[in-house]
Amino acid sequence: MNYQPSPNRYKDMQYRRCGKSGIKLPAVSLGLWHNFGHVDVADNYRKILHLAFDSGITHFDLANNYGPPPGSAEENFGWLLKEDFKSYRDEMIISTKAGYTMWDGPYGDWGSKKYLVSSLDQSLKRMDLDYVDIFYHHRPDPETPIEETMMALDLIVRQGKALYAGISNYPADKAKEAIRILKELGTPCLIHQPKYSMFERWVEGGLLDVLGDEGVGCIPFSPLAQGLLTDKYLHGIPEDSRAARPSGFLQKNQITEKRLEEIKKLNNLAKERGQTLAQMALTWILKDQRVTSVLIGASKPEQLADSLKCLDNIGFSAEELEKIEAILK
Secondary structure (H helix, E strand, C coil): CCCCCCCCCCCCCCEEECCCCCCEEECEEEECCCCCCCCCCHHHHHHHHHHHHHCCCCEEECCCCCCCCCCHHHHHHHHHHHHHHHHHHHHCEEEEEECCCCCCCCCCCCCCHHHHHHHHHHHHHHHCCCCEEEEEECCCCCCCCHHHHHHHHHHHHHCCCEEEEEEECCCHHHHHHHHHHHHHHCCCEEEEECECECCECHHHHCHHHHHHHHCCEECCECCCHHHCCCHHHCCCCCCCCHHHCCCCCCCHHHCCHHHHHHHHHHHHHHHHCCCCHHHHHHHHHHCCCCCCCEEECCCCHHHHHHHHHHHHCCCCCHHHHHHHHHHHC
16 A cells, blocks of 8 residues: 655644753653554554654554553554564654563563563564664563662663654652652653543542653653543443453443442533543643653544544633642542
8 A cells, every 4th residue: 555644744743852861752642552453454553654654743652461462552553563664663652561471481571681682672673763762661670679670771771773762650659759760771761651531530639740850751641541531432332342342451440429420520521622531531641741742542544533622622721720620629
């Protein structure tokens, strides 16, 4: 396929500096967590990636275990990159991670140097890349010394297999320690990827302060709380929704009457702002200048197009923020 990206692709996207680095990221980045494995048709995720790049999204976020099955998101992204985006590699920020279970045995999980180096080598093969722009440790390891994990990230950057190092899911105290060690090693931590949404606000308890003070970027994932912060659940649980599945990250018991009431009130406020609930939820994350970018997923191009409209109205009045706090209290 002879894909020609839009010549106006950088016109409407906003770009924010990532901490104190030389890198700017689009305010909205695309995560390939759920919908880019072998469970979908290639034509669909090809259209999603084309729309993303045409809209100024330069950052594409993966991990070794994304799929399903694990590894398949990287494989699919790799052949699409080769077929459609090869000429535009230098305009893209591509990230991947390791830290969750990827293969059997003692070396396929957590944070050892053995696992991180091996996993990235496998990721590079799957994507047919010489390097990724950002390589993250995906979650803290309670058993491996944090020095070993950070030394592995430092080694990977020095080997040229990644340009920058990042961490994900680290609480404030562990993040501060990781950032200090990486700085001493000479490979500054570029970015932290935490879970953050209107319904998941633990990062406000110190992590955002650490990142702001240390000059490290922040790119929240799950900003729509697995779809709760959309209009999907306003009238019950649809049969094709994540909550209807027997297993997964969102379960029916999480959708309580109290939660539904909050969703309805937030939806009404979004309408007053001329936005969908999803657009307002994304904008709400981006209101904090310590946030570099917000990671969104998409199962179809229309969903991505709708999310991108969040940038049309990015400001909040003090009254609107007070109303949101009252709803979420």
